[in-house]
Amino acid sequence: MFLQVRQLSKHFPTKRGTLVALEDINFSVAAGEFVCAVGASGSGKSTLLRQIAGLDQPTCGGVWIDGQRVTGPGADRGIVFQHYSLYPWMTVQENVEFGLKLHGIPPRVRREQAQYYLEVVGLTAFAQALPRQLSGGMKQRVAIARALAAEPRILLLDEPFGALDLHTRETMHEFMVQLWQRTRLTVFMITHDVEEAVFLANRILALSAHPGRICREMQVELPDRSLGVMAIKRHPAFHDYRDELVRLLRQQGRADAPTPALVA
Amino acid sequence: MTDPARSQRIRDQLQPRRLRPSVFWRLAEDIPPRLYWRLVTLSILFPLAVWGLVTWVGAVDPTFLPSPGQVVQAAIRLGRSGELWQDTWASVGRIGVGFTLSALVAIPVGLLMGSFASVRALLEPLFGLMRYMPAPAFIPLLILYQGVGEAPKVTLIFIGTFFFNALMVMDTVKFVPKELIETTYMLGGNRVATVMQVIFPHVLPGVLDACRINLAAAWQLVIVAELVAATEGLGRRISLAGRFLRTDEIFVGIIVIGLIGLGLDLLFQYLVRLTCPWADAK
Ligand SMILES: Nc1ncnc2c1ncn2[C@@H]1O[C@H](COP(=O)(O)OP(=O)(O)OP(=O)(O)O)[C@@H](O)[C@H]1O
Ligand SMILES: [Mg+2]
Numbered sequence: 001m002f003l004q005v006r007q008l009s010k011h012f013p014t015k016r017g018t019l020v021a022l023e024d025i026n027f028s029v030a031a032g033e034f035v036c037a038v039g040a041s042g043s044g045k046s047t048l049l050r051q052i053a054g055l056d057q058p059t060c061g062g063v064w065i066d067g068q069r070v071t072g073p074g075a076d077r078g079i080v081f082q083h084y085s086l087y088p089w090m091t092v093q094e095n096v097e098f099g100l101k102l103h104g105i106p107p108r109v110r111r112e113q114a115q116y117y118l119e120v121v122g123l124t125a126f127a128q129a130l131p132r133q134l135s136g137g138m139k140q141r142v143a144i145a146r147a148l149a150a151e152p153r154i155l156l157l158d159e160p161f162g163a164l165d166l167h168t169r170e171t172m173h174e175f176m177v178q179l180w181q182r183t184r185l186t187v188f189m190i191t192h193d194v195e196e197a198v199f200l201a202n203r204i205l206a207l208s209a210h211p212g213r214i215c216r217e218m219q220v221e222l223p224d225r226s227l228g229v230m231a232i233k234r235h236p237a238f239h240d241y242r243d244e245l246v247r248l249l250r251q252q253g254r255a256d257a258p259t260p261a262l263v264a
Numbered sequence: 265m266t267d268p269a270r271s272q273r274i275r276d277q278l279q280p281r282r283l284r285p286s287v288f289w290r291l292a293e294d295i296p297p298r299l300y301w302r303l304v305t306l307s308i309l310f311p312l313a314v315w316g317l318v319t320w321v322g323a324v325d326p327t328f329l330p331s332p333g334q335v336v337q338a339a340i341r342l343g344r345s346g347e348l349w350q351d352t353w354a355s356v357g358r359i360g361v362g363f364t365l366s367a368l369v370a371i372p373v374g375l376l377m378g379s380f381a382s383v384r385a386l387l388e389p390l391f392g393l394m395r396y397m398p399a400p401a402f403i404p405l406l407i408l409y410q411g412v413g414e415a416p417k418v419t420l421i422f423i424g425t426f427f428f429n430a431l432m433v434m435d436t437v438k439f440v441p442k443e444l445i446e447t448t449y450m451l452g453g454n455r456v457a458t459v460m461q462v463i464f465p466h467v468l469p470g471v472l473d474a475c476r477i478n479l480a481a482a483w484q485l486v487i488v489a490e491l492v493a494a495t496e497g498l499g500r501r502i503s504l505a506g507r508f509l510r511t512d513e514i515f516v517g518i519i520v521i522g523l524i525g526l527g528l529d530l531l532f533q534y535l536v537r538l539t540c541p542w543a544d545a546k
Contacts, residue, residue, distance in 0.1 A: 055446050075452035084441035089465050089542045099451035102461075130542050143447075150451055 001028035007061035020211035036201035044212025078147025085143035086131040099150035117145040157189040330512040338512035362421025370429030378437025399424030436470030469543035476532035
């Protein structure tokens, strides 16, 4: 297995005691897999992603990538957040090149790499634009290109399309499918949008809240996604998966209920 | 419970208060450019007109309030004799040296304070206290330590602006989104690279803005310093003119100070737009 998360727990000390954000999380992701974690707000999705990214250290357990324990952030994992994902003073091209620049890669190689990935995300024409001139969907595509330019072994996405309108989001979903089919990337994505998860993922992890646990692992078998969002969403299996997940998340109750479980 | 009578009552009360369209009173919106420029012209011409009128009717003794014409003549006189340039240059020079030194030290220190909670804990309490000590109160000490030459004036500007500069630069770092810093870590950036290549460019417009605001304080200080002890400088010119009841020269001094201040302000605004086009609001 490529990515392994074993017995991972994360506690946060708060004024009212210890908040168990994640408890005994176990799962793995094979190379080339597209795995989505879904859960209500506050179920610890971002916390989980941050442990995998190495931006935070788990209280117990750990994360392994290719047998190597994750101890900190590193360029072998590409990350895309929901907001503020681009350096606003750099052009699109400079943004995409930046990771390579940090590693001292010569300008010519950087430029070629950036041009290649801008072509992959379909933004070649905007190479010299500033981020603020781009729409939300384009910004996220640049952020994905920037993550890919460093040739990561896994792409980590934290609700990357959460701030986009429905139409743009669906366009991005189809874009992600094409990107994934073209590059055969390993992707671990976090979302609260159940339909997004069903459309994109090979496998879905449903998280319950307080404490955050994996309450269900679900293999998704759907026809070829390149048929498009409209076709897939009409498929009966799509509805079954979606309804099952919605039911599951409803059962978990509201994750932001007034009194989260605290352990003194 | 729904109560149609109550609903109707409330509706009646709410209805008459409609927002009338307005050009002048637009909240948080731009006004038409022509109106803008008219108002700007008015804001300059109106005080000038009042001033001219008051002196023209002779409402005030010209010894105390010279007319605009007299002030212009005084400016020409001081300009011809070269005194005006000499004084202006002396004051600007002091600010240039004092403020540049202050900014050169305060920007890195403020950047470190903003970036690292440890440096902040180390320096913020001290700086927060120093900031509230009025810099002119240090003048006697500085004269004692450094004599009456250029050094105490430059030092005064330095200590009078350094703490503000550092604390304001520190504050700008708060606005760097955590996501950008973490993205940089994930791309393989270390702390030095993150501070230099991400935090610094992100705060640069804010830093220039802080400098612009604190430059106004530097002007106050240089004049205060010159009023106390100096052989030349605009502050010196004003205090000398006061002693000989040359109010027209006092006005020249004050207006020149204001104009230079405004000029520097605009220069900094231009600098922000030039170096950080991405931060331009429009
Ligand atoms: N640094 C922290 N300190 C204390 N508590 C935290 C911290 N980070 C997260 N939490 C808590 O952990 C829980 C999970 O947070 P997390 O941000 O991972 O949720 P999420 O599933 O990503 O939610 P959302 O969908 O709103 O992004 C929440 O109750 C949150 O308040
Ligand atoms: Mg989150």
